[in-house]
Amino acid sequence: MALRAVPGGSPRTPDIFWLGKRAALRLVIGLRSLPGKNEETFEMMNDVAARGLVLLGCGKMGSAMLAGWLDGGLPAASVYVLDPYPSDWLRTTGVHINVDLPCDPAVALIAVKPQMMGDALPAMQALGNGQTLFVSIAAGTSLARFEADLGAQTPIVRSMPNTPAAIGRGITAIIGNDKATAVHIALADALLSAVGQVVRLDSEGQIDAVTGVSGSGPAYVFHLIETLAAAGVAQGLPADMAMQLAKATVAGAGALALAADEDPAQLRVNVTSPNGTTHAALEVLMDAKTGFPPLLARAVAAATDRSKELGRG
Numbered sequence: 001m002a003l004r005a006v007p008g009g010s011p012r013t014p015d016i017f018w019l020g021k022r023a024a025l026r027l028v029i030g031l032r033s034l035p036g037k038n039e040e041t042f043e044m045m046n047d048v049a050a051r052g053l054v055l056l057g058c059g060k061m062g063s064a065m066l067a068g069w070l071d072g073g074l075p076a077a078s079v080y081v082l083d084p085y086p087s088d089w090l091r092t093t094g095v096h097i098n099v100d101l102p103c104d105p106a107v108a109l110i111a112v113k114p115q116m117m118g119d120a121l122p123a124m125q126a127l128g129n130g131q132t133l134f135v136s137i138a139a140g141t142s143l144a145r146f147e148a149d150l151g152a153q154t155p156i157v158r159s160m161p162n163t164p165a166a167i168g169r170g171i172t173a174i175i176g177n178d179k180a181t182a183v184h185i186a187l188a189d190a191l192l193s194a195v196g197q198v199v200r201l202d203s204e205g206q207i208d209a210v211t212g213v214s215g216s217g218p219a220y221v222f223h224l225i226e227t228l229a230a231a232g233v234a235q236g237l238p239a240d241m242a243m244q245l246a247k248a249t250v251a252g253a254g255a256l257a258l259a260a261d262e263d264p265a266q267l268r269v270n271v272t273s274p275n276g277t278t279h280a281a282l283e284v285l286m287d288a289k290t291g292f293p294p295l296l297a298r299a300v301a302a303a304t305d306r307s308k309e310l311g312r313g
């Protein structure tokens with residue numbers, strides 16, 4: 001399906017509206033599966049509608065999440081967006097744009113680039129140290145940084161999403177500070193489920209490894225597609241056809257890995273006949289010195305190390 005350019009530069013497909021309804025379903029199922037917390041968490045979601053949700057930055061990620069929430073039934077009148085250049089799409093949603101904020105919103109979601117944080121965060125300072133839950137999707141911005149800017153009593157959830165969030169197929173890891181209660185975490189989980197799966201971390205330190213695996217991971221897969229297509233061209237295929245084969249193979253194998261009961265190792269074994277074609281290729285790819293295992297280990301370690309460096313400023 002062709003990408004539709006959403007004014008403001010946010011690429012979204014019409015599918016996102018359908019995915020939004022699934023996100024709403026996930027939200028309800030997710031909340032219902034929370035043992036002993038259903039009522040409390042439903043109350044918090046009602047609270048979001050009643051007290052309001054502030055979205056700081058409505059670019060690619062902010063737009064994708066907002067589309068999911070609105071499709072999930074959050075009233076547009078409950079949403080307050082701050083963004084210097086609101087997109088045409090945003091203007092059609094009916095949310096409040098660049099107006100005074102409610103004094104005690106239930107959630108403030110931070111979706112500006114890390115380098116804009118210094119300029120953007122002061123607009124939110126009045127909401128710190130209160131009852132507002134802050135949720136950040138900004139890469140490399142620590143809980144300590146938010147506590148320093150917003151106040152140490154502020155409940156904050158830090159998260160690391162990835163780019164497939166733009167079509168509702170992302171995965172986001174979350175971790176809260178010590179002021180974020182289980183209900184806060186559940187609320188952040190439900191809100192971020194609007195753009196894909198959510199996993200919960202045990203410690204903030206794990207976010208660097210998450211960055212190395214899923215945050216930066218889509219780029220590794222794009223490069224796999226590029227190199228698989230180039231290898232097909234080297235074996236005599238037309239470039240367009242090689243690219244079509246490579247994209248569909250990666251997308252199809254990914255979908256199968258998600259849908260199958262068997263783990264990826266077993267799926268690989270299932271398609272590898274002794275001395276067959278796949279076996280010949282896997283002997284190259286699984287070589288302990290030159291194959292995927294050492295290569296990906298080095299790539300993920302490099303991204304993880306860089307994430308640590310960026311986090312130190």
Ligand SMILES: NC(=O)c1ccc[n+]([C@@H]2O[C@H](COP(=O)([O-])OP(=O)(O)OC[C@H]3O[C@@H](n4cnc5c(N)ncnc54)[C@H](OP(=O)(O)O)[C@@H]3O)[C@@H](O)[C@H]2O)c1
Nearest residue numbers: 057058059060061083111112113114120138139161162163
């Ligand atoms: N994209 C991803 O897959 C991904 C993955 C992991 C984490 N993240 C994180 O998600 C966050 C958002 O990324 P994105 O890709 O959505 O970026 P983006 O498309 O650039 O969106 C950021 C938005 O914030 C706006 N903005 C800039 N300064 C502002 C201010 N002072 N107050 C309010 N809004 C302001 C920008 O407006 P202008 O365009 O006019 O500057 C833009 O609309 C980043 O922190 C990034 O680290 C993104």
